[in-house]
Amino acid sequence: MKIDERHLIQLAAVVKAGGVTEGAALLGLAQPAMSRALSMLEKRVGEPLFVKGRRPLQATPFGLSLAEHGLVMLAASRKASDLVDSFRMGRSGVVRVGGTPFFMDALIAQFCAEFQQTHPDVRVEQSYGYLPDLRAALKADQIDLAVCPIDILEEGSGLEFQQILPGRNVIACRSTHPLLMKRRPRPGELLDYPWVAPPPGSPLLADLRALLLSFGATEIKIRYSGGSLMGVINYLKAADALTIMPHSVVFALRKEKAITALPVNIPHPERALAILTRTDAPRAPAVDHFAEFVRSGFESLRHLIKRHEEAVVWGN
Structure with a gap:
């Protein structure tokens, strides 16, 4: 019946x-x-x-x-x-976010945890990649948004980005590095030390090469390469090596007092950290809530980083 x-x-x-x-x-x-x-x-x-x-x-x-x-x-x-x-209402669902490794580990992972304090029923799936891979993942609907450095997007890409932090690199080292004894280390003095190369595919790698060439280097002393953020930090803690990092990453790690930035002003990359999304894809409300949470979080961070930059890194 x-x-x-x-x-x-x-x-x-x-x-x-x-x-x-x-x-x-x-x-x-x-x-x-x-x-x-x-x-x-x-x-x-x-x-x-x-x-x-x-x-x-x-x-x-x-x-x-x-x-x-x-x-x-x-x-x-x-x-x-x-x-x-x-x-x-964006209180439940799944957020698939991809991004460059250093930013994801140093900053975005913490934002995910803080976001879930008010959205406990939203699951966040985090993945890694650089701009070409992230762009492909967005178009293939494998991720909902990407957080990565962007310089320019070609017209008609079907993607849009929202800048959340201007590009700013620093030279990172361990907090007891000998160069920190000098008020303003000269570029030539930096070349006396070995360097750690960012992971392959990272835009930081091109920044490092350009930086060392601008210092007059004829050869680049790369002692360690390909490490994760934790790998690079652990290497720097045990050596007098130097590397290039986004200032926001070094700032995020400041409380651990393991690494810091040398007081050396270096050229800024022509790019910015941004949230990248598809223009033609519907998004779950939770994705928009998460993107707004990240944007708001970086808005607060921007002012703190600026003060840190002026007081600690360059002192002006």
């Missing part, structure tokens, strides 16, 4: 609320419509669902048994409705 699931849910609502009028209100229905539905269900099953003449309304044992199944459906329906509402 086929029973209309809606009728079971309506029966459950009446039993749960204690009356037809109350049950109708629970489901947002009119009382006459609820009465007709219960009458149709009784005719369908051929058994009374409520004890006749009993006030307040009392379900028969058979009616209670059917109502139990309806309660399961009612609970599932409510959960589904709550899920839809939560998703539409």
Whole structure:
């Protein structure tokens, strides 16, 4: 026998609320419509669902048994409705974010944890890549947004970016490096030390080569390359080596007091850290909430980094 699931849910609502009028209100229905539905269900099953003449309304044992199944459906329906509402309001869902390794590990991972303090039902899936890979992943709908350094986007790319931090590199070293004893190390003095190369594919690698050439280097002393952010930090802590890093990354690690920036002003890259998204793809509300959270977080960071830059790095 086929029973209309809606009728079971309506029966459950009446039993749960204690009356037809109350049950109708629970489901947002009119009382006459609820009465007709219960009458149709009784005719369908051929058994009374409520004890006749009993006030307040009392379900028969058979009616209670059917109502139990309806309660399961009612609970599932409510959960589904709550899920839809939560998703539409950005309180649940999945955020797939990709980005360059140093920024993701030093900054974005912390933003993810802070975001989930107010959005505990949003799952964040983090991945790594540089601009060409991230651009391809966005177009293939493998990620929802990317956080990466960008210099220029070709017209008609189908992508848009929102700048969240201007490009600014520093020369990073361990906090007890001998060069920190000098008020203003000269470029030639930096060439006396070995260097750590950023990972292959990183725009920092081109920045490092250009920097050392501008210092007059005829050969580049690369002692270590290809490491993760943690690998580079651990290497710097144990050696007098130098490397190039975004100032925001060094700033994010300042409380650990393991690495710092040399007071040497170097050219700024012609790029900015940005949130990159597709222009033609619908996004889950949680993705937009996360992007706004990151943008707002970097807005606050920008002022702190600027003060740190003026007071610690260049002192002007």
